[in-house]
Amino acid sequence: MSMGRASGVALIGTEGHMIEVEADISQTLPAFVLLGLPDASLKESQDRIRSAANNTGLALPPRKLTINLLPAPLRKSGSSLDLAILMSAWAADGHVTGTDGIVFLAELGLDGRLRPVRGVLPAVASAVKTGFSRVVVSRGNAAEAALVPGAEILAGDHVAEVAHAFRSATWKPLPGGTPEPLDHQWGGSSSTQVTERLADRAPGEETAGADAGSPALPDLAEVHGQYEARFALEAAAAGGHHLLLVGPPGAGKTMMAERLPSILPPLDEEAAMEVTAIASITANAKTVTSLQRTPPFESPHHSASSAAIVGGGSRVAAPGAVTRAHRGVLFLDEAPEHSRQVLDSLRQPLESGHVSLHRSAGSVSYPARFQLVMAANPCLCGMNTGAGTQCTCTVLQRRTYLSRISGPLLDRIDCQVQVERPRSVSQSLESSGEPSSAVLQRVMRARAAQRERLAPWGLEMNSQVSLKLLSHGLRLPKESTGLLDEALDRADLSLRGYVRVLRLAWTISDITGEDRPGEEHIDAAMQLRQQLGGPA
Structure with a gap:
């Protein structure tokens, strides 16, 4: 019996949870068992992973492969764990080594290509926060992953590149020769190196950033x-x-x-x-x-x-x-x-x-x-x-x-x-x-x-600002709030409206450069709030 380990990240909302992927190969009839509350899209990874491994030249052994996703009670979804599962399986079979503690985030194509996935930024941020600084992603997600301070990024186009980077002592060259190296090796400034690599690529290979190329805001x-x-x-x-x-x-x-x-x-x-x-x-x-x-x-x-x-x-x-x-x-x-x-x-x-x-x-x-x-x-x-x-x-x-x-x-x-x-x-x-x-x-x-x-x-x-703060630390004198107090007594304002008028008065005084709002600022705030008539 042999075992391999790798790490991934499961996103729930914008919060990432570290997933430890365990792979066990046993001497029984061929099977692929996936444990740890996977959803339907994650269960489909079994066929993607087998096809990717076969088309890479490092086929999974014809024995029972058991994959355990920890923590078991946490529901996992999506395809971002594909690469982590395959790397743990190859580690269990002896093809690769050193995958324990490395985070792998990529979807696999049937031909072994690494495809980008959603949520890489919060996933990498969660990994770094937990103490996992080394992350492997597809090249399409490299620039996004490099935005996280403290992350060391490896990026590639094909799973063969990843296998070559983690090859074991008994690893044999893949058919067709040695694959291209990944975008970055551990150590140094990953963000800078990945960005430089992307800048050197052909114009058609670049992708637009969140703010890049966006039209000017209306004036x-x-x-x-x-x-x-x-x-x-x-x-x-x-x-x-x-x-x-x-x-x-x-x-x-x-x-x-x-x-x-x-x-x-x-x-x-x-x-x-x-x-x-x-x-x-x-x-x-x-x-x-x-x-x-x-x-x-x-x-x-x-x-x-x-x-x-x-x-x-x-x-x-x-x-x-x-x-x-x-x-x-x-x-x-x-x-x-x-x-x-x-x-x-x-x-x-x-x-x-x-x-x-x-x-x-x-x-x-x-x-x-x-x-x-x-x-x-x-x-x-x-x-x-x-x-x-x-x-x-x-x-x-x-x-x-x-x-x-x-x-x-x-x-x-x-x-x-x-x-x-x-x-x-x-x-x-x-x-x-x-x-x-x-x-x-x-x-x-x-x-x-x-x-x-x-x-x-x-x-x-x-x-x-809360009512408590407005009543103590930012309390205004009675002569400034007289009109506002009368409006509250007449039920022209609710207590929530009273607080919001005071907040607005402080903002108006900040715009005009005053230290604190006076009666004229409160009057202006009441006019802005009660323009529609009726209780505010």
């Missing part, structure tokens, strides 16, 4: 007039506040929402790793080759289901739009047209910053810390903008249209502003609006002030 300079709505957009960017824009068709609601990412600061290293890891598990393999520094922008259609927005699936739930918008913007155009169930499902991730999904195969938690921006018409026909308009809606239709956005969800929206129909004077008085670059500078100064003020409490933005 806020294209928005003329709309000073109040533009200020609300700037305040939302500066403090990480949620925003609702209400106005007639053609007023520029969608145009402004699409330009919010252009005034958001670039992602820092930690946020970029989180966003790129999400892209790694949701995008096609080979598309992630660099860290994504631009905040993501997701705009699902109003016909999208709850599973598409929040996440779902029949077994282990897949991430939805709220997760793809993590550290960025989730924009819901025509918000009242979304189903009530979909809109109310956003309440939990808006508060917690993550979404927990439970299915028969287990539960999974995905990050979902996003800025929610919603746009809506004032009524069903969109023309209810005041006296003299040509609105064709009945009184009941006008009353119920915006009520499709539930009170509890609306209560979580910091800025609720009315976008007026553009006038000709706004076009004639200015050749263009203020560019995004100028607004971004103010936003970044406001963010820097927030980080400095909130650092003792481990916070970064005003939107994260």
